[in-house]
Amino acid sequence: MDAPPSLEDLIPDSAVEDPDSWAQQGTDAPVATDIDAEVEVEADTPLTDLPGMDLAWPEDIELEPLQQLEPEEGIEFVQLLDDRQQVALEDAETEALSASLVLGFPQKEPPFSERGDFVSRFQALSTIEELDGDDETVAQLAARAREDEELLGNLLRVYGYYDGEIIRTIGAREVGEDGGEAAPRVRFDIIPGPRYKYGAIDLGDLASALDAEELRASFGIQPGDYLQSDTIVQQRFNLDRKLGETGYAFAEIDEPELLIDHERVEGDLTVPVRPMGKYVFGDVISSDPRFLSSKHLAEIARFDAGDVYKRSLEMDLRRAITATGLVSTVSVTPREVVAPQGDQPGVVEMDVGIERAKLRTVAGAIGYGSEEGIRVQASWEHRNLFPPEGSLRLRGIVGTREQLAGVTFRKNNFHGRDKVLTLDAYASTIDSDAYDANTVALTGSYERTSTLLFQKPLSWGVGAEILASDERNRVIGGIPRPRQTYFIASVFGRATIDTSDSLLDPTRGFRLTGFLAPETSRTAGDQFFYLRNQVDAAYYQSITDKTVLAGRLRFASIQGAPLYALAPSRRLYAGGGGSVRGYGYQSIGPKNDLGEVTGGLSLVEASVEARIGTGFFDGAVSVVPFFDLGAVSINRTPDFRYVKYGAGLGLRYATGFGPIRIDVGVPLNPDPEDSSVAVYVSLGQAF
Missing domain, CATH: 3.10.20 (Ubiquitin-like (UB roll))
Structure with a gap:
């Protein structure tokens, strides 16, 4: 009400007393002025003739033309990122x-x-x-x-x-x-300024654990060490792994927290750890005992009841059950059955949850070899017909040079991890370059195998075999050779030391395999006893990241019987994709007057190759030049009278399960009946 006069003219006292009534009075219509009036002007009207233009247009003003600027030498592109001009330090x-x-x-x-x-x-x-x-x-x-x-x-x-x-x-x-x-x-x-160090380190409840000192030693960070977040992550992992390997089945570690103190130039680290008590293994419990029993799963496990719990053994059991091929999914979960009391650890049972996979498999393959001809193979298998892990497999082969029908019973993980019991019965006909044999056989073996998931430094096998075979050397030029029947019984043993880094594609290490088989043979009313033996050695060495040199040696002999007393199928031969490449399968050895390969009593083979990686297909393709030699002798000790050499070039294509191998070999000193080139295709390296 006491506003200045200028404001009173705009807002009278009546508006303040009753603003609603004053607002409803409206406003006076605007008064048109010359400025507000709309005037129509032609587009080409001179500026001096515009309405309301009272200022005279200067006629004598001339603007200087713009000069083009030349770039200065050494110009710096400064202030491109923000408004601060920044200058590099000259003494750095x-x-x-x-x-x-x-x-x-x-x-x-x-x-x-x-x-x-x-x-x-x-x-x-x-x-x-x-x-x-x-x-x-x-x-x-x-x-x-x-x-x-x-x-x-x-x-x-x-x-x-x-x-x-x-x-x-x-x-x-x-x-x-x-x-x-x-x-x-x-x-x-x-x-960078000063580097901060660790100050106080708090590991939660770790001090309450039974193995507190050992666990603390696994966390390799101490007050006064230089601070680095990578180290925190790594040492947290180390502590978690140590807890899992020392019996702490339910240990928990929360995310680390780091508090930086700029005044002290230090960081205080807190890693909340809850050990939750120490445990030992109890029983293994199967969720489907009729399919895979708890007893069988306990045999697969690498621990016994009462052993200190280790997380790695829990995961190992899971991998082993997956490797059976009988389950689609599997889980292994520790469950407390006895709580820890003072210094006494608790007990955890391992609950195994499984879901059955499809168990029947029908498989087939067809192939062709320049020396072996056409070969068609088919099989049917039930992998758990006799639980647990008892499989039955029916198989057959029809080919140019081989026919076979067989049945195989196999019991995996039999009384131990990766131990296999096998019984096999078959009837076959083989017509090779060396012999023609009609055979009926029964074999049995018990072995500890090395697998793709669990490659072992030592594997072994023992077994026995009985067979009856009607054999003869091949018919050459229409001249029939007499057939002869052999009744053979054998026991055998095999052991392999393996330090290589892969079963299918080794790049370093060695393998050494020994084989012994005492054997007896009865033919034409005579009984013969002899010993078959063989030693294989292979060595692998990486020369560069892309090149591996590989070499192998083989020596075999048969002691105790003359050559004629042995069935042709039990004699020693060389040649083929796993022997001397460039020659046909079993085509190397002494020959009779009709040109037939007779086989021998001793054998020596050697191979060397370079596996050279290329950049093709993201490095999946390798080229492999190779050289092989083989000698078969009639005598029990090699005399090298019949030595054959082969060389060639191969390709390898790396897959997730091993390399696919294609080798093209050429015989260097062939006989007239040998082919000029041989091709071999298989999975895995040649040796």
Whole structure:
């Protein structure tokens, strides 16, 4: 009510007393003025004739033409990233990572101790490094420089430099021999500052564990150590693994927390650990005992009841059950049945949950070999017809040179992990380059095998065999050879020491296998006793990342009986894809007057090859030059009268389960009946 007069003219006292009534009075219509009036003007009307234009247009003003600016030499592309002009430090050590990226290190004291690893990690993650130097633009460089500056700051903190500073500069670099073209270059000067150390370390309830000192020793961080977040992650993993391998089945470790104190230049680390008590193994309990019994699963496990719990053994049991091929899914879960009491550990039973897989398999294969002809193979198998893990397999082969019908019973994991009981009965007809044999046989074996999942340094097998075979040497030129019947019984044993790094594609290590088989044979009313033996050795050595040299030797002999007393199928031969490449299967050895390979009593083979990787198909293809030799002798000791050499080139294509092998071999000293080239296709290396 006491407003100044100017305000009273706009808002009278009646409006203040009753604003609603005053607002409803409305306003007076606007008064048109010359300024508000709309005037129509033609588009080409001169400026001097515009209505309301009272100012005279200057006629004598002349504007100077714009001058084109020349670029200054050494111009810097500054202020591209923000409003601050930044200048590189002249006394810094520099590392040029590319034409567009330079790192400077001006700090001398304290020295940047992690500089080498820091630069390598930054170079691997830098977004500027991803640019193509020929196509980059200032805008691209500026945008990526912001990201790289943030990356550098994060990396400094990873290594414990929490007071670091990054000075960013955009400058110019010369391109071309004449130096006439300028292009941008980013430089980061890195001043890491002091490196922080660990202060207090809190590991939660770890001190309450029975093995507190041993567990604490596995966490390799102590107060006063330099701080590095990578180390925290690694040592947390080490502690978790140690807990799992020392009996703490239910241990928990929460995410670490790091509190940085800039005044102390330290970081206090807290890793909440809850050991939850120590345990030993109890029983293994199957969720489907009629399919895979609890007793059988306990035989597969690598632990016994009462052993200290280890997480690795729990996972090993899961892998072993998966490897049976009988389950589609499997879980192994520890369950407390006795709680820990004082210094006494608790007991956990291992609950195994399984879901059955499809158990019947029908398989077939068809192939052709230049020496073996056509071969068609088919089989039917039920993998758990006799639980647990008792399989029945029916198989048959029809081919140019081989026919077979057989039935096999196999019991996997029989009284122990990877121990296999096999009974096999078959009838076969084989017509090879060396002999023609009609055979009925029954074999049995018990072996400890090395598998793709569990390759073993030592594997072995023992067994026995009985057979009846009606055999003769091949018919040559229409001249029939007399057939002869042999009744043979044998026991055998085999052992292999294997230090190689792969069953199918080794790159280092060696293998050594020995085989012995005392055998007896009755033919034409005579009984003969003899000993078959064989030694195989192979060695593998990586020469470079892409090249492996491999070599093998084989020696075999038959002691105690003359050559004629042995069935042709039991004699020694050489030749083929696993022997001397370039020659047919069993085509190397002494020959009779009709040109028939008679086989021998001793054999020596040797092979060497280089497995050279290529860049084709992402490095999956390798080329393999090779050289083989083999000699078969009539005598029990080699006399090298019949030595054959073969050489050639192979291809390998690496798959997830092993290499596919194609070898083309050429005989170097062939006989007239030998082919000029032989091709071999299989899975896995030749040896």
